[in-house]
Amino acid sequence: MIGKGKELSQELRSFYDGTGLRRICNFLNDPVKWKEHHFTISPPRPSAPYKVIVIAMMLRKEKVALQCHLYCHEQLYSSKAKIDIHWDHFGFPYGTADILCPLPSGCGTPTRVAITTGAIRNKGTEVSFRNQKVLTNFSYTFTSCFSTMYNFTNVLQVTFELLQYLGVNRVVVYKTNCSADTQRVLDYYTKKGLVEVIPWSLSNYLTVSRKALPKQDPADIHYFGQIPALNDCLYRYMYQSKYVALHDPDEYILPHWVELLPILEKRYGAGKCYIFENNWIPVEFALTPPPPHTLPQQKQWQNISGVNILTHIYNEPIAPKPAFNNYKIITNPRAVFAVSVHGVLKPWKTCTWTDRKIARMYHIKLRGKTELKPEQLIYDNRLLNYNAQLSSAVNIVLRDTGLLSEDNLN
Incomplete structure (x- = not known):
């Protein structure tokens, strides 16, 4: 009533x-x-x-x-x-x-x-409330939503530089806590205007799980409250960004978004949700590319916390359907009402799978126990295509943030 x-x-x-x-x-x-x-x-x-x-x-x-x-x-x-x-x-x-x-x-x-x-x-x-008017002009073309940063130690300069090169104008980080070096990088990109850090204090009120399922780590709510954070980011940037991407800091959707999205809009329809197939790249395997290709020489990065994504260029074979694929999305935020870790809950019909020959996602992380042999991995040099731009940009960030001295960069 x-x-x-x-x-x-x-x-x-x-x-x-x-x-x-x-x-x-x-x-x-x-x-x-x-x-x-x-x-x-x-x-x-x-x-x-x-x-x-x-x-x-x-x-x-x-x-x-x-x-x-x-x-x-x-x-x-x-x-x-x-x-x-x-x-x-x-x-x-x-x-x-x-x-x-x-x-x-x-x-x-x-x-x-x-x-x-x-x-x-x-x-x-x-x-x-914000944004009483329904807007058609947006401050950002592409916004990436990262949830949820908890005890985070991976320094993110490579991720942020690659996202900028792909066309991302804004990265939203839901942060509980992180290492001092990671905070230094977050402050650097916040000052530049790329990053918005959202303090995420949910662990003060609920017991948050560090895993995806209760049997793995019993708690009140799934994985640090990842799902409500993603929904908040969707609505927070609904009328600030033309597109919103929901993915993790170690997940990269390639190729260049500025060139990719017009292709997807033409092929699948504009203003939709686009699903990208996940390709696992296990960091346990340090394999060299086939001749004449070589890995970039970046010895000065060795003491920087985190994974150098340019040195991991072999992915696992795609599991045949109906095996679940840990896909992620880029979506028009005004076309959906509810999202989860992998995709849209309402309305699902908004989403369409992207042909992996056009674009795909790479998830670079430790995979733990695996029965895969090195010879079963598939060479993929897409990330190496960004080596020249990334290496010089990352070196500048490492110098400006004080993570590496000028002498170490020479």
Whole structure:
């Protein structure tokens, strides 16, 4: 039932500042907990018949009635919330949820919303909106969303330089903590305007798993809260970026995005979600390329924390279907409503597989125990094609951040 407008009490004036913003709040510096079991992230876009969707993390087994309190034109309106918990929760007790709030008559453009479990005296989580207008001109063409950085020690200058070369204008990093050297690199790219670091303090409120499944590491929520972070990034950049890519720092979609996306738009249709097949590159194998090719000589990088992706150029054979492929996506963020680690939850029909002859993704990481023999790996020199541009750019970053001295670079 939707409540009528009423004057705003003094108590609620501390909730609402009437700023006129409409889309996503900057919750993540210190998330607010209500009723012990539910955590709100942000209110994203309108979606008829519900005009406000608030992303939350909720205890799946608990049934709870929630109220939306919307502030419009110096008056407060209330409505009964609908709760939609995402089905892709990997079996953990908590899942990402959409809290859907109908807009009452006379409250077409709310500036604030609070979610509570009962009467308004039970202070819940209050959040503001951004981007009231539906925009068609974007600040960024390509935004990459990285979630979630926890005890991270891999220095990211090679990743950031490659992404810039591919055409990425913005990288969003959801960070709990990282090494001092990694922070130095994040600060460097933040100052340049490439990176936005979102403080991700979820581990202060829930026990976060370090693994993908409860049987691997029992906890409250999947892999550091990766799924709500990805959904937040989707909505946060919905009207800031033409396309959003959801992938990890050690995953690289090739070739050049500026040239690739027009091809995909023409072949599969514009404004869609494009799926890229994953190709594992195990770093356990240090293999040289076949003659006459050679690996780049970068001895000065040897003491820098992380993986030099230019020295790993052999990938595993693709597992035949129906084996799951750990694919990732580049999507028009305005075409989808909910995402997960691998792809889109709603609406799935928005997505289309990209022909691997046109583009593919490379995931460069330790694979652990494997029965593969070196001779079974497949040589792929695509990354080597970026050697000249990357090497010089990375050396500049290492010098400017003080990770390497001028003498070590000569």
